[in-house]
Amino acid sequence: MTGSTASLRRRRRKAQRVTLNEVAELAGVSPSTVSLYIRKPDAVSEDRAHRVSEAIAKLGYVPNLMAGGLAAASSRIVSVIVPSIRNAFFAETVSTIQAALGSEGFQVLLGHTEYSEAQEEALVRAALSWAPAAIVLTGLSHSHGTRALLAASDVPVVEMWELGGPTIDMAVGFSHEEAGAAAARHLIARGRKNIAYVGARLHEDHRAARRADGFLRELAPESGQAGRIIRHPGPATADAGALLLNRALQQFPGLQGLACSNDLVALGVLFECQRRGIRIPEDLAVIGFGDLGFSASCNPPLTTIRPSGDVIGLEVARLVLASVKGKPEAPEPVIDTSFLLVERRST
Amino acid sequence: MTGSTASLRRRRRKAQRVTLNEVAELAGVSPSTVSLYIRKPDAVSEDRAHRVSEAIAKLGYVPNLMAGGLAAASSRIVSVIVPSIRNAFFAETVSTIQAALGSEGFQVLLGHTEYSEAQEEALVRAALSWAPAAIVLTGLSHSHGTRALLAASDVPVVEMWELGGPTIDMAVGFSHEEAGAAAARHLIARGRKNIAYVGARLHEDHRAARRADGFLRELAPESGQAGRIIRHPGPATADAGALLLNRALQQFPGLQGLACSNDLVALGVLFECQRRGIRIPEDLAVIGFGDLGFSASCNPPLTTIRPSGDVIGLEVARLVLASVKGKPEAPEPVIDTSFLLVERRST
DNA sequence: CGACAATATCGTAGCGCTACGAAACCGGCT
DNA sequence: AGCCGGTTTCGTAGCGCTACGATATTGTCG
Numbered sequence: 001m002t003g004s005t006a007s008l009r010r011r012r013r014k015a016q017r018v019t020l021n022e023v024a025e026l027a028g029v030s031p032s033t034v035s036l037y038i039r040k041p042d043a044v045s046e047d048r049a050h051r052v053s054e055a056i057a058k059l060g061y062v063p064n065l066m067a068g069g070l071a072a073a074s075s076r077i078v079s080v081i082v083p084s085i086r087n088a089f090f091a092e093t094v095s096t097i098q099a100a101l102g103s104e105g106f107q108v109l110l111g112h113t114e115y116s117e118a119q120e121e122a123l124v125r126a127a128l129s130w131a132p133a134a135i136v137l138t139g140l141s142h143s144h145g146t147r148a149l150l151a152a153s154d155v156p157v158v159e160m161w162e163l164g165g166p167t168i169d170m171a172v173g174f175s176h177e178e179a180g181a182a183a184a185r186h187l188i189a190r191g192r193k194n195i196a197y198v199g200a201r202l203h204e205d206h207r208a209a210r211r212a213d214g215f216l217r218e219l220a221p222e223s224g225q226a227g228r229i230i231r232h233p234g235p236a237t238a239d240a241g242a243l244l245l246n247r248a249l250q251q252f253p254g255l256q257g258l259a260c261s262n263d264l265v266a267l268g269v270l271f272e273c274q275r276r277g278i279r280i281p282e283d284l285a286v287i288g289f290g291d292l293g294f295s296a297s298c299n300p301p302l303t304t305i306r307p308s309g310d311v312i313g314l315e316v317a318r319l320v321l322a323s324v325k326g327k328p329e330a331p332e333p334v335i336d337t338s339f340l341l342v343e344r345r346s347t
Numbered sequence: 348m349t350g351s352t353a354s355l356r357r358r359r360r361k362a363q364r365v366t367l368n369e370v371a372e373l374a375g376v377s378p379s380t381v382s383l384y385i386r387k388p389d390a391v392s393e394d395r396a397h398r399v400s401e402a403i404a405k406l407g408y409v410p411n412l413m414a415g416g417l418a419a420a421s422s423r424i425v426s427v428i429v430p431s432i433r434n435a436f437f438a439e440t441v442s443t444i445q446a447a448l449g450s451e452g453f454q455v456l457l458g459h460t461e462y463s464e465a466q467e468e469a470l471v472r473a474a475l476s477w478a479p480a481a482i483v484l485t486g487l488s489h490s491h492g493t494r495a496l497l498a499a500s501d502v503p504v505v506e507m508w509e510l511g512g513p514t515i516d517m518a519v520g521f522s523h524e525e526a527g528a529a530a531a532r533h534l535i536a537r538g539r540k541n542i543a544y545v546g547a548r549l550h551e552d553h554r555a556a557r558r559a560d561g562f563l564r565e566l567a568p569e570s571g572q573a574g575r576i577i578r579h580p581g582p583a584t585a586d587a588g589a590l591l592l593n594r595a596l597q598q599f600p601g602l603q604g605l606a607c608s609n610d611l612v613a614l615g616v617l618f619e620c621q622r623r624g625i626r627i628p629e630d631l632a633v634i635g636f637g638d639l640g641f642s643a644s645c646n647p648p649l650t651t652i653r654p655s656g657d658v659i660g661l662e663v664a665r666l667v668l669a670s671v672k673g674k675p676e677a678p679e680p681v682i683d684t685s686f687l688l689v690e691r692r693s694t
Numbered sequence: 695c696g697a698c699a700a701t702a703t704c705g706t707a708g709c710g711c712t713a714c715g716a717a718a719c720c721g722g723c724t
Numbered sequence: 725a726g727c728c729g730g731t732t733t734c735g736t737a738g739c740g741c742t743a744c745g746a747t748a749t750t751g752t753c754g
Contacts, residue, residue: 017500019710030734035712045732060499065476066416067710070739075413077456085432085442095432098457107473109424110445110457126454129412152407153364238641267641274646294585294614294641299621366740377704382742392702414740417709 027055079127096313115204156323170333180214183259192257198244199261200236208261241268263288285347300345374402426474443660462551503670517680527561530606539604545591546608547583555608588615610635632694647692
């Protein structure tokens, strides 16, 4: 065991992984040909392609993408930055993006900001270090530093999950203000006079806050009431929903309709109503946001707004692919995926 | 606009990002010093550190990690491969891993296998192309090719979320068989005679299947009954829970206790019971798995097994960091995070 | 005040691959 | 046969950085 340190040390610099040159040698072709075969197999004659692929298999060659990326001054990494991957919306979108890009040979470098712009800037800086093929950001609010970094880099940028503001480059999403307004209109159309919006983490979650804005906007002409919003600083959980319901009931006697910033919050409201014997929708109409997995099967099934996180992911992937494949300025770099108000029995 | 193509083309190779050499020149030091400053700021004298950091700020220098990784033959990327990021368990773990590693300057390259070993192998191959600092895999079942790839690479490997089988390198998790057995024992201890296990996606989700095995193992001596498992091929959703409950009721008349492969499934069971007027726990005791966000607030609160996905993530990060920081063979490369049976009112 | 150790700085040879232009090859046609 | 356009193959100069050993600087002590 005496020589082990020395041999370890040597291994670091020498005798490491199989290289493209070794493949070329074994296949009896030039390194260029191997490289070409890997990048565009069709550009190589059948005979050589066969020899090369055999050599790769025999040697167990794994290309070094860092070397490739360095030489090509670009990588097949796509950096996706979301507030939190624990949030089912973003989990779905990230999952879809990664599936769509993965099949095209791109890899997803994940970051989450925990709703902090400073954190986002750090993540963007780190992402840029990999010369990514594209950067995908959540929302339209970014720090000055983030914008500067991005502007200096000419990496394609896609902002997702929000529309209705100036865009860095490309954007896919919908207007949250409209979604909030739609919720309010729906409750009003159902004949509810005394309605409110409850939301979690509104101080950090800009999108939920904008839904609240839209809700309020629709409300004002109706009844002149303002400030019919109740906030919970913590994350959007069922517990928060129960809490928020109780505070809403207390603050707004005779409450007839409630819009929730998130289906998980709405679920908590449902549970608490069951406990308190409040009938839904007879006593209280409840509308959520998200159309999560359980929303159609709870009691009663939840009326909610479906944002189509998977469609957003698909469109993001499409834009990324298009901007990599050449076409510099896509004709429509802003895609409105809209949302759907799904009417179920809770309203 | 005539010359735009040419200028674009030129930009690719020239006039690109600021390099370390330019920083060195501006700061009046050698490139080595700048590099050293970036990697170990303390190893540089205060005077030069100041000059370098100023030059970096003035130039807006962003290091090229591909060049760095190539030269160092390693990167600060950690590849994390999970079955699905939509699954709340893995979302939580990935989130924790990324938070813990992010603060140490590592980045997470995400992959999801959709429960396919072939897909996993492709992801491992892709990950290896980046000479990652470590690879984190889910579970202990991997294809032969995956094992070969990993063996040939001497990258540290952590397998998570499962224990009780041969390990590639390091592992963090718990025994799912034990968890399933604990669920059975709990139902039996509650005096339930006629119990069953319902699970979604058992043919792909090895861990849920092993929980079912453990459940059965505990059951057999009790009553001699076998095959008290009902499977649903689709993913674990509340809908699947409702479905499974109905099939269980039909197949096992007089059913008194039900263990679910997932809290989401259990939630579906709860909902369906509400609809059918089945009282929980009087008529039917229900135990879940996961202790998800809603499990404590539903009606009745759900008895469940908490796997501590965040602790798993933390321990994974710790192992990764330790294996990077030197200490070659950690004294205990297998960490049992165990699980907790949380008794609530559903049993 | 000189010798020596400890610390700080520097010079440079690659890391493995791709882009690019040149060279070789291959029929088909005059 | 000779020429030509298109296709396939090849040679090689870096991409930007780090490791490593060499050199310069500083501090300590007899």
